[in-house]
Amino acid sequence: xxxxxxxxxxxxxxxxxxxxxxxxxxxxxxxxxxxxxxxxxxxxxxxxxxxxxxxxxxxxxxxxxxxxxxxxxxxxxxxxxxxxxxxxxxxxxxxxxxxxxxxxxxxxxxxxxxxxxxxxxxxxxxxxxxxxxxxxxxxxxxxxxxxxxxxxxxxxxxxxxxxxxxxxxxxxxxxxxxxxxxxxxxxxxxxxxxxxxxxxxxxxxxxxxxxxxxxxxxxxxxxxxxxxxxxxxxxxxxxxxxxxxxxxxxxxxxxxxxxxxxxxxxxxxxxxxxxxxxxxxxxxxxxxxxxxxxxxxxxxxxxxxxxxxxxxx
Numbered sequence: 478x479x480x481x482x483x484x485x486x487x488x489x490x491x492x493x494x495x496x497x498x499x500x501x502x503x504x505x506x507x508x509x510x511x512x513x514x515x516x517x518x519x520x521x522x523x524x525x526x527x528x529x530x531x532x533x534x535x536x537x538x539x540x541x542x543x544x545x546x547x548x549x550x551x552x553x554x555x556x557x558x559x560x561x562x563x564x565x566x567x568x569x570x571x572x573x574x575x576x577x578x579x580x581x582x583x584x585x586x587x588x589x590x591x592x593x594x595x596x597x598x599x600x601x602x603x604x605x606x607x608x609x610x611x612x613x614x615x616x617x618x619x620x621x622x623x624x625x626x627x628x629x630x631x632x633x634x635x636x637x638x639x640x641x642x643x644x645x646x647x648x649x650x651x652x653x654x655x656x657x658x659x660x661x662x663x664x665x666x667x668x669x670x671x672x673x674x675x676x677x678x679x680x681x682x683x684x685x686x687x688x689x690x691x692x693x694x695x696x697x698x699x700x701x702x703x704x705x706x707x708x709x710x711x712x713x714x715x716x717x718x719x720x721x722x723x724x725x726x727x728x729x730x731x732x733x734x735x736x737x738x739x740x741x742x743x744x745x746x747x748x749x750x751x752x753x754x755x756x757x758x759x760x761x762x763x764x765x766x767x768x769x770x771x772x773x774x775x776x777x778x779x780x781x782x783x784x785x786x787x788x789x790x
Contacts, residue, residue, distance in 0.1 A: 496732025500741045503725040508748025510718035511579070511588050513710045515758055518580040522703045523711070525576035526691040532572065533684035535715030536723070540677035550674040559666050560675070564682035567659025573687075575652040581645025583759045588749035589769050590649045592742055596621050596775065597657030605661055617778030624771025627764070672727045680719075743773055 517523060523531070552560065579587055596618055603610050610618075667675060703711075746769065753759035 492732050496729040499725040499729035500733065501744060503722045503729065504741045504744040505748055506717050506722045506725075507591075508588065508745040509752060510714065510722075511591070511745065511749040512584050512752045512756065512758060513713055513718075514576060514579045515584040515587070515753075516756075517707055517710050517714075518576075519758075520704060520707050522707050523698070524691075524694045525573060525580065526687060527694040527698060528576055528711070528714070529569070529573050530684065530687045530691040530695060531711055532715050532719045533568075533680050533687055536719040537677065537680040537684050539716075539720045540673055540680060544673050544677050547671075547673055550671055552670070552674070552678065556666065556669070557678075559663070560678045561682045563659060563663040563666060564679045565686055566655055567663065568679055568683045569686045571652055571656040571659065572683075574648045574655065578645045578648030578652060582641040582649055584753040585746070585750050585759045585765055586641045586646070587649055588746035588753075589765065589772055590646070591653060591745055592769075592773055593621060593650070593653045594657050594660075594742055597654045598661055601658050601661035613778060617775040619775070620778065621772045621775025624768045624775060627768045627771065667727070672724055676723060746773075 514528075517528065518525075575587075582590075599610065599614055599618070669675075750759075
């Protein structure tokens with residue numbers, strides 16, 4: 478009996494380790510994704526809508542091919558339109574706002590604003606689930622908002638070709654908001670089906686949604702003019718930032734607590750900042766450091782408040 482107990486403890490630890498490694502890998506990929514998307518935007522070789530369609534085509538193909546080697550999992554009739562809405566909110570709008578926003582913002586600013594997810598999730602939960610907003614949560618939101626406003630003021634007034642614009646900031650805020658709404662509204666639907674089944678339909682619908690906006694660009698773009706380095710970067714976005722990352726996150730969510738998953742969200746801006754400075758795409762200023770501390774501090778306050786409530790319930 479004692480041997481079985483030790484074996485179970487060991488298996489649980491290994492499962493948790495796998496979960497941590499999966500989530501850490503996913504958010505490392507997302508951190509690099511910010512930098513590579515900015516580099517693609519700087520090249521002006523591929524328009525944002527066209528780049529999204531490339532990602533949707535690649536991810537759809539990979540997920541559908543893998544599904545052929547797995548047991549068939551039917552989708553309930555009433556769920557198909559819900560998956561289409563999830564595709565629109567959580568993938569098309571989320572990724573297109575990011576790809577547009579990154580053309581008008583620095584890589585570090587984009588990464589910092591990307592940490593606001595838990596705050597938007599809290600707001601979504603208040604309106605759609607009726608989750609109360611406590612004083613600690615409100616304080617966390619206020620601190621994070623102060624950081625955002627501080628970042629907006631100093632980034633927009635920084636000047637230069639690589640400065641962040643107001644529209645870029647709006648797009649990046651919409652990126653965090655739409656993905657947080659997707660997580661809050663469609664969580665039961667996501668957990669209902671396997672990762673492969675859900676994702677193959679999500680990316681197929683995302684592809685169909687994007688085609689009316691990207692068809693002209695796909696037909697008129699000079700593919701031969703795309704630099705080789707940009708082609709490799711697009712390949713990374715399709716295989717790693719779209720397929721592998723979106724597979725790893727649900728894998729990790731099944732093995733570690735949601736509060737631990739959310740804490741890995743802070744890994745992306747660290748990776749993005751290091752790589753951006755190393756490659757010369759961006760530079761770190763004391764304004765960005767102060768803004769990052771305020772935003773991350775506010776988000777941690779919100780996350781701890783939610784975790785404490787979950788522990789009491």
